[in-house]
Amino acid sequence: MNRAEPISRNLTDANSRGITNCPCCVFPFARQQGAFTLIELLVVISIIAILMGILLPFLNKAKQLANKLTCSSNMRQTGIALNSYLIDHDDRLPDSSCHISDPNEFWISILSAYVREQLLFRCPSDKAKNFVDWNKPFSEQPKDSRWSSFALNALLDSGCPRYYGRYNTVTAIRKPQHCIYVAESPSSWTSADHVHPENWFYNINLAKGQIAWDRHLKKSNYLFADGHTETLKIEQTYTWPGDCFWFPESAPKWPNDD
């Protein structure tokens, strides 16, 4: 710097190069044009935090709604496969693992092999990480894999001890549109593909132990024996006396039990 040049001239040159004066002294310090001060940055962060607080519940709810629809769609695809299977098998329903030891004979295996599309027997809200891929041989699956998010109503099995297979054909069910065929099972279940409503003894808490009843905003998806799906509170499916969608001889109203 030329000693003869006045300070004011140097400051003018500095301003023209994007350098500003320190507010408490005459010496300039560098500040890039367009940069935030600390206070400005804190204000911006606070606004973002407030917006996130407002938006997150909506985003969560939107995600849960999307999961519910995906789950329902996966169940619906299962219902379509079931209807095709019934046409070719004199309305006989495929069985659960309750009285069968060969995994190739489980309802999931049978329906997987029956349609060309890949069926997904799982719910995106299911907390389990590893699932069996039913398009591959069962013997190749890791032992701790969860069979499915879904479970079959074992009252419709050919080996059902309550009805002795009387309701193993969909035409024998009094009202298929009011009789649940598949429901959502708890995420902690691994080697399981069916539930036993005859063991709930009209106790809603016992039913809740076998059904993922609150998986979708306190509701759950159900596939009925006619192939349609519904999202319901478990109380809407299992009450006594009143509507009960689990028993094939009495749905939807429970008559005298014999």
Ligand SMILES: [Zn+2]
């Ligand atoms: Zn069983």
Ligand SMILES: [Zn+2]
């Ligand atoms: Zn689900």
